[in-house]
Amino acid sequence: MRNWYDLDPTIAVAILAMGVAAALPRIGGLLLVRSIGPSPLMEAWLRHVPPAMFAAICAPALIKGGPAEWIAALVTLLAARLGGNLAITLICAIATVAGLRAIL
């Protein structure tokens, strides 16, 4: 049985390797735009990145979620529009899915 504070050297090396691998794209993106320098074309493109990527992150999970999550998605959007408060919106979202899962 291992202790809570054990640190296996091979695991430490793997974690460090993963850390470097996760750091490269993070630093790389900012480094890239800085080295290329500002241009109207790139700025116009980067403006469209957030909406496209927000949608890309949640769309596949939503499709897979089935009717309960589809209805909950509408409730979420409505709560976001009316209230604009994240915590309340999330509570509405969770309650809707839990309620619908209990019924459906």
Added chain:
Amino acid sequence: MIQASDTLSSPANFRSEFARGYLICLPIALSVALFGMIYGLLAAQKGLSLVEAVGMCLIVFAGASQLLALELWSLPPAAVTLAIAVFIINLRYLMQTATLGEVLKSWGRFGLVATLFNADENWAVTMTEHQKAPVGPGFFMGSAMALYSFWAGSAGIGWLAGGIAPDAEKYGLGFVGTAVFLFLLQGLAKKKSDLLPILVGAAAAIAAAKLVPGTWFILIGGLAGSLAGLARELLGKQTHA
């Protein structure tokens, strides 16, 4: 005249911006903590010590990558394979930090260090706020630290909880991640011109998620949607000229 970037980088402003970023990101950090607990639980089952499990959170700080690492776990771990997988999963951060140029401008080279704390959620919150009114490194670091602290803390709690596995799906908790981005999308999409990148991004991501393994769908959807938005903008200018 005082530049916006100068006022944003003053120490007092840094502190208040940091606090604002931390607080705005707090509900999201709480929802991310659910996944952190699941990660900690799995890590304990795979035989990682508490130090190793939480250490991975602090050094790698990437949820999907860490869960995949546990999926592929062996002893000794296949460090090179894991590193390549993590790199590919996190390629989406390239596009995200590329949009942080203005936000991190006042920090100069130090801004590159700040990007180490970029994750989907704090990036999304920062971009949403930046669109309403320009924010600086303080806000970004505040939102990042909310996520960072809750991610590592929840992993530790999950590790300690050991065998108590809650049925998260049944209580609708699996939907939280989706709901966070729906909320952010609603707040961001104010203009009609946002509709095309959203629809193209969603459609491309759904198709990519079916065809390609891993998290490529985020990068593919983000690229397709943003390029569609850019293309329409360029074509619109041409016809109006």
